Amino acid sequence: DAIDLGKVDWISRRVKHCIHLKQLGGALSEHWTAQLVDDANGSISLEKLEGNLRHEQEQFYTVNVGALESGREYSxxxxxxxxxxDSVTVGITFTAGDMPVGEDALNLAAGAKVSVSSASTLNGWTSASLVDGSFTADYNRFGWSSEKHAENRPEWVQLELSEPRTVSQVVLAPRGENPGGTVAEAFHGEGEGVGGVLEFAAGHKAVDPNVGQGFPEDFLISVSSDGNSWKTVKSCVDYPLPSNGKARAFDFAPVENVRFVKVEASKLRANPNENGEYAMQLAQVAVYAEAHMPTVPSAPGQVLLQVKDHTVHVSWQTTFDGRSALQGSHIVLRNDADEAIEAQIVGDAGHVSIQQVPDGLWTAEVYSFNAIGSGEKAYSDQVAIGDGKTHHILDGADSERIPAPKVALQVPDGTLRVTWTLPA
Structure with missing residues (x-):
């Protein structure tokens, strides 16, 4: 058999191919496996590798032509x-369409050849989705997912660009919002997404709780000219959950002659909405020659603490990429008993004063945030307040040995001041 797709645009085309028993000459086999014999220069990607012929299972495959020659016929x-x-071989022919223009042409990864460590067999997940130029999911096209496991394990995705390029930014788009929009549109059953895929959280929920899930916690971004010798351009540890679903961009000094880009995750995120299973999941990987998309703020510089009595003045150097203004900063004072005092300011100011800080040894952590999300943290040196002893927050055990506290109303702000004297 043969299928002619005609002219295929640069963006991925998802094709449904139904296999029937009569195509196998009346063979009795019920279960089948699919094998990609010729991937047309890496452009064809299979979504599902096995199924049941008696139920006329749908076979989806995707064609990416971004790395092919425009106007040329491929098979x-x-x-x-x-x-x-028993077996049957199906031929697929198509003509590569026009290459991307404008904004789409800036993404060097559009239509790149994709290799992955593993792939989920659930419908709607395919590695070809990573380079189709779309940063959002569709109702039957969620992105790429590795296999799911009960325990953490390394996973990776590798792109081969159409030609060597200078690269200075890699963008990872996390699992996004439920594309169905509402429960009625997105669910066909209890906890089942379109096509019976266990895509969203179990139970009927109007808001998708899986936004950002599958984004790795510890990972490296590396580049290579030959696929053998690699240069690490970004290393992330304990990366926060991108719960707003927005793409995360990573800047680095320009690297020339890049043909391969690899994202290696050593620590995956357990999804509480999917039985705590681990998987690496992304909607898109984009690559740019210049810093293009806004990034989350870098870690603030030189976090300093100045103490006067029980007031701590925290100052830092704000940093951002110039493509997305800072919306504010979050500050946490933490003592050696892991008690915390938090403050948040609006705008790009680099200082704040926190009053009535108890005696003890304190350290500040600071991070800024913009429209994309929260940035990296920076920490100050430890400072001592009072005699340097840590005074714990009053709890049931302390109340037996600490005299009753004194409470006074502060004028004019109306706050309460609570004081007590620790026993010697």
Whole structure:
């Protein structure tokens, strides 16, 4: 059999191909496996590798032509083999369409050849989605997911660009909002997404709680000219959950002659909405020659603490990429008993004063945030207030040995001041 797709645009085309028993000459096999015999220069990607012929299972495959020659005809082959050895080979032919222009042309990863460590067999997840130029999901096209596991394990995705390029930014788009929009549109059953995929949280929820899930916690971004010798351009540890679903961009000094880009995750995120299973999941990977998309703020510089009595003045150097203004900063004072005092300011100011800080040893952590999300943290040196002893917040055990506190109303701000004297 043969399928002619005609002219295929640079952006991925998802094609449904139904396999019927009569195509196998009446073979008795019920279960089949699919094998990509010829991937047409890396442009064809299979979503599902096995199924049940008696129920006319749909076979989806995706064609990316971003790395092909515009106007040239290509062909590929997929072989289906039954459990008893019966088989059929289906040929696929198409003509590569026009290459991307304008904004789309800036993304060097559009239509790149994709390799992954593993791939989920659930419908709607395909590695080809990573380079189709779309930073959002569709109702039957969520992005790429690795296999799911009960425990953490390393996973990776690798892109081969159409030609060597200078690269200075890699963008990772996390799992986004439920594309169905509402419960009625998105769910066909209890906890089931479109097509019976366990895509969203179990139970009927109007807001998708899985936004950002699958984004790795510890990972490296590396580049290479030959796929063998790698240069790490970004290392992230304990990366926060991108709960707003917005793409995360990573800047680095320009690297020339880059043909391969790799994202290696050593620590995955357990999804509490999917039985605590681990998986690496992304909607898109984009690559740019110049810093293009806004990033979350970098870690503030030189966090300093100045103490006067029980007032701590925190100052820092704000840093941002110039593409997205700072919306504010979050400050946390923490003592050696892990008690915390938090403050938040609006705008790009680099200082704040926190009053009535108890005796003890204190350290400040500061991070800024913009429209994309919260940035990296920076920390101050430790300072002592009072005699340097840590005075714990009053609890049931302390109340037996600490005299009753004195409470006074502060004028004019109307706050209460609570004081007590610790026993010697």
């Amino acid at each position: 590929g082959k997929i072989k289906y083999t039954g459990e008893y050895g």
